[in-house]
Amino acid sequence: MRTILSDPDLEPPLLGKAVTAHIKSRGPEGFTCTVYDAGTGRAHDALLPRSVAHELSAGAAPPVPAPGDTVIALVEGVSDEGELMLSVTSHELVERLLTGFVGEILDGKVVIKAIARAAGTRTKIAVAPTAPGVDARRACVGPGATRVKGVESLLNRAFGSETLEIVEHSDDRATFLTNAMMPVEVADLLVEGAHAVVVVEPHQFSGDIGERSLNARLAGRLTGLSVQVVTPGTDLRPALDRLAAETA
Known part of the structure; x- marks a missing residue:
């Protein structure tokens, strides 16, 4: 199954795309990373800001990526120097990843209506069908919950135990x-x-x-x-x- 992360159409500056970021080092501003274009193989410098905000239980320490780790992140912008600006907490990251796993979203048979996320802990996603006979929730969960577990696995790479809950939207x-x-x-x-x-x-x-x-x-x-x-x-x-x- 093709996912967003292996989409051959990804091109610089990759704005709004989900990418694999390779952590190189950490400094006062955040974590310096390398992101490779899946289509061309070109390497891009990137920054994951230190102000990564997870909604954690009291007393829990925030996740700290170490050099050599890889994380899945969203490209939110590009600095004046051409450095990609990354986020691991955005709602859009969950949307991009789920879209990559669910063919019915790519085909327009299912739409994501809303997302509520406590990054690193729990996310609720409301979905609805656009065609008769389509079970939007079942499509997103997948057989044996394979699709939703696939997204969770990517989100939690080096970042803990976030769970996704797929919710049926209603007017x-x-x-x-x-x-x-x-x-x-x-x-x-x-x-x-x-x-x-x-x-x-x-x-x-x-x-x-x-x-x-x-x-x-x-x-x-x-x-x-x-x-x-x-x-x-x-x-x-x-x-x-x-x-x-x-x-x-």
């Missing part, structure tokens, strides 16, 4: 948010304006899933909603009003 905001909250099962919810209160059962309400959880924050980013998770028995209307006041 109905309540349905979309329910999908986006997976793997948490939503027992009830109230959506109004830019805010939503979601009810989950107590056995799912934990540090990982609770009201301030990464799962809820990413679901909110994906759907464009400010989300609070509550336990059964909570009066949803006052909870929603409080949430709206807090985020005003």
Whole structure:
């Protein structure tokens, strides 16, 4: 299967492309790298800025590439000196990699509607079909989850354990948010304006899933909603009003 990383049409300056960056050294500004054009074999100087921001758990040390490592990065720009400027945290990097693995995206049968990413930890991707009979989520996950695991493998090269969750998009905001909250099962919810209160059962309400959880924050980013998770028995209307006041 051809992926974005082996696309023979890649040409300098490779802007907006996913590339393999070979770490050479590190300095005060970041990590100097070499990127090879897949089509011509030409080597390009590149910089991965030190300000790589991963959304990590408290106390976790940020990943630090070492000379000799290779990382998959997005070419975000080109300096005045012709040096490629790289990113490993951009949403576009995930989009480019997934497109390379999913033929249905390349063919236009599936579209990526939104991405919410905590780089290095977790990413949610909303997808939708453009043709009848196409299961967009299944196409992106792939047989035996091979496609989504392939993207994860590239993202995590020297950078940890980021997981990807493929979500079915819906024009109905309540349905979309329910999908986006997976793997948490939503027992009830109230959506109004830019805010939503979601009810989950107590056995799912934990540090990982609770009201301030990464799962809820990413679901909110994906759907464009400010989300609070509550336990059964909570009066949803006052909870929603409080949430709206807090985020005003």
